[in-house]
Amino acid sequence: MLNKSVECDSCQKEMNVDDIKVHEESFGVDLSKRYWNCIHCDYEYLITINDTETRAIEEVINNDNREIQSIAKSAQWLANRRRLSQKQMNRNLKRARSLKNKIEQNKVKLDKLQRKLINEYI
Numbered sequence: 832m833l834n835k836s837v838e839c840d841s842c843q844k845e846m847n848v849d850d851i852k853v854h855e856e857s858f859g860v861d862l863s864k865r866y867w868n869c870i871h872c873d874y875e876y877l878i879t880i881n882d883t884e885t886r887a888i889e890e891v892i893n894n895d896n897r898e899i900q901s902i903a904k905s906a907q908w909l910a911n912r913r914r915l916s917q918k919q920m921n922r923n924l925k926r927a928r929s930l931k932n933k934i935e936q937n938k939v940k941l942d943k944l945q946r947k948l949i950n951e952y953i
């Protein structure tokens with residue numbers, strides 16, 4: 832079973848993760864922070880800090896994820912109509928694998944840059 836509740840470090844009260852709202856706020860020249868607050872005591876939890884570069888990487892990751900979803904969706908559509916050839920399936924798998932690798936690499940890069948931003952500004 833999934834544990835969907837978290838305990839606040841500040842007030843020690845529990846809350847359901849579904850009740851947590853993520854906020855985004857701009858600061859500085861091109862920076863933004865993503866954070867959430869405890870629903871009981873308002874204690875702020877920083878998720879990450881972004882700048883123009885990290886936002887661009889996030890967008891690339893999101894687009895690649897969307898492409899994987901769309902490949903899977905159209906493959907399913909064709910498969911349901913028995914029109915998905917082995918050749919097309921192999922092509923889809925190859926594309927999806929290469930996208931996944933690209934996403935993993937971008938996530939590592941993004942994580943590194945965001946950590947650097949957090950260290951600089953917090």
Ligand SMILES: [Zn+2]
Pocket residue numbers: 839840841842843844869870871872873874
């Ligand atoms: Zn709290």
